[in-house]
Amino acid sequence: MNTRLSLLAAACVLALAACGNDTTPADNATPAATPSDTAPADTTPTDTAAGTPATTPTTPGSDAGTSATPAATPAGSDKPAATVDNCSTVIEGNDAMQFNVGSITVPSSCSEFTITLNHTGQMPVVAMGHNVVVSKASDREAIAAAGMGAGVDGDYVPADDARVIAHTELVGGGxxxxxxxxxxxxxxxxPYEFFCSFPGHWAVMRGSIQVG
Incomplete structure (x- = not known):
């Protein structure tokens, strides 16, 4: 009898010990992660210019390979063309040191051509004389420089100069x-030009002459 009671008591002790060591799985589980803790960081870049990409200002005419050098202005380009009739034309020069035309086109059907100059001013030949000299455009300045030595009496044209194709005499007003x-x-x-060789006039009193 005493032996049974002892065995029963021992069994109860073992059972109580086992119950004391039992743990709830929920107590040892790792807490669930909060969604906000594990969401990936926002890596989208913030627009700093309202979504408009930066652009480099473009200067007109700055394209690569474009030359900035302007084209040369043709002689007399601001004046009208001369009227040609029967292989001849009449042009005017005035006291303002100007021809009234900027170009002469000679018909290709003409074998000879005549240029008549009317001085519409009033100043004397020594002060505001005009003539018409025809030469290559590249020879104009040199002819005018050499012509200064000829003076008024020599029409400000160098004598027997092969560069001079044709020239009139020098006339004053009227x-x-x-x-x-x-x-x-x-x-x-x-190209060819017509010009006045009076000192200082040749730089502005000029125009183009060609066969057309």
């Missing part, structure tokens, strides 16, 4: 003069 020359003389390698 005067008229003319010159006729072969059209073949201005059909070579140009």
């Amino acid at each position: 005067g008229t003069t003319s010159v006729t020359f072969p059209v073949s003389a201005i059909q070579g390698s140009g």
Whole structure:
């Protein structure tokens, strides 16, 4: 009897010990992560210019390979063309140191051509004389420089100068003069110009002459 009671008591002790060591799985589980803790960080860049990409200002005419050098202005380009009739034309020069035309086109059907100059001013030849000289454009300045030595009496044109294709005499206000020359003389390698060789006039009183 005593032996049974002892065994029963021992069994109860073991059972109580086992119950004391039992743990709830929930007590040892790792707490669930909060969604906000594990969400990936927002890596989208913030627009700093309202979504508009930066652009580099473009200067007009700054394209690569574009030359900034302007084209040369043709002689007399601001004046009208001369009226040509029957292989001749009449042009005017005034006291304001100007021709009234900027170009002369000689018809290719003409074998000779005549230019008549009317001085519409009033100043004397020594002060505001005008003439018409025809030459290559590249020879104009040199002819005018050499012509200074000829003076008024020599029409400010160098004598026997092969660069001079044709020239009129020098006239003052109210005067008229003319010159006729072969059209073949201005059909070579140009360009060709007509100009006044009076000192200082040759730089502004000029225009183009060509066969058309």
